[in-house]
Amino acid sequence: MVAATGLMVGCATPPPADDPDAVAEFKQTNDPLEPMNRAIFAFNSEADTLFLKPVAQAYRAAVPQFGRDRVADFLQNLDEPLVFANDVLQGNGSLALKSLERFALNTSFGVFGIMDVAKPMGIRPHDSDFGQTLAVWGIGAGPYLVLPLFGPSSVRDATGTGAELFADPLDIYLQSRYMDWLVWTRLGANVVSQREAYLDFSDDIQRTSLDYYATIRSLYRQRREGMIDAAKKDVESVPAANRPENDNSH
């Protein structure tokens, strides 16, 4: 009866209070909306199998790696204003400066961003989004959330994603010029480009996990926490592996 009520409102049933280990695990999992999240996850997986994954596979088959890298670099350069804005909001001056340098170098010498020329110079790209900014401001992640089409998130990160849909500096500019179609084209290109990059990874995880949903939830959480810890740390303590002098990928 309790379980049925829980399902109806999309809530997971908390374990009995006299099992402290189980209660601790429930709290740590922090997924009170699990039944609803699993339903949306199943919908997303279906949409992925039917539509997104075939498109990403076709993209991989049609465009060689060099071309796909140029597309990814171009799209990443378009994200740079938003990264810069979030660096500023996080009070991270030196990262903001890096982002600015990257945008200037890549847009000019990199021919509108199609070639990331800043990276070989040691000015490497970094992530910075509004969910991260909220975290740096001290806002906790809140319960796990799976968004339709957008995928794994949390209450805080979903707020960040929502805000970015309206606050992206480039999108605002394009909309002011009545070029909404470009906003949508950019979003679509980003989705396909990123899905292509994750093709092998997602296949591997699906093949080797017992519960795909729980594995993705764990991976997303740990990845986000890692990114947020990195954003909170002083810029000087960039991990050794990311420092240009140790970089021999070029």
Next chain:
Amino acid sequence: MIESLRRGFAAIAMVAAILFGASGARADEAAEAASAQSFIRTLADHALVFVNAKTMSNAERSAGFRALFVEAFDIPDIGRFVLGRHWKSASVDQQQDFLKAFEEFTVLTWSTRFKDYSGVSLEVDGASPADEGYLLVESRIVRQQGEPLPVGWRVHKVDGKWKITDILIENVSMALTQRQDFASVIQSSGGTVDGLLTTMHKKIDELRAGQAH
């Protein structure tokens, strides 16, 4: 040649650390760090032989990889961590069944995964103390395309031999991910370890079938 040079340097570094270390304890620490790094380096060299051997059959690759894996990983330690709070409530038989299934599952997972790793190399960057008794060896997987992937190896010594207890890829812990994956399976099968074992055996069969061709 390069490998023997590298080993030579590691040995010199170790000796230097022992001779010139400011204190005995610090020299010990440096020697431990150097020895943990060379453990990971040697392991990677051996593993990459299997990865890059194009003519090897899947069965040969699996057998070679299994021997390497069982030697290098502290399976009881990882298994206990992955089972978490359910380890204590499991019977001794269940614990043994679980460890056996866990070994099989992990060997199959990694030997399948390794086929995709041809052409990569591993660069070991350093080692730092983690929690009590453990060291974290930092490394990067360098691929032909794309960014190098930072990989951390959490190791400790068992009977004088280094053993891996966790792999951290871009700060994501494989052991923690598996613990949360398995916990979810146990929960959905009514809180019993037997439910987990059934699911694991099904997955092992799937992975074997996938490897056969």
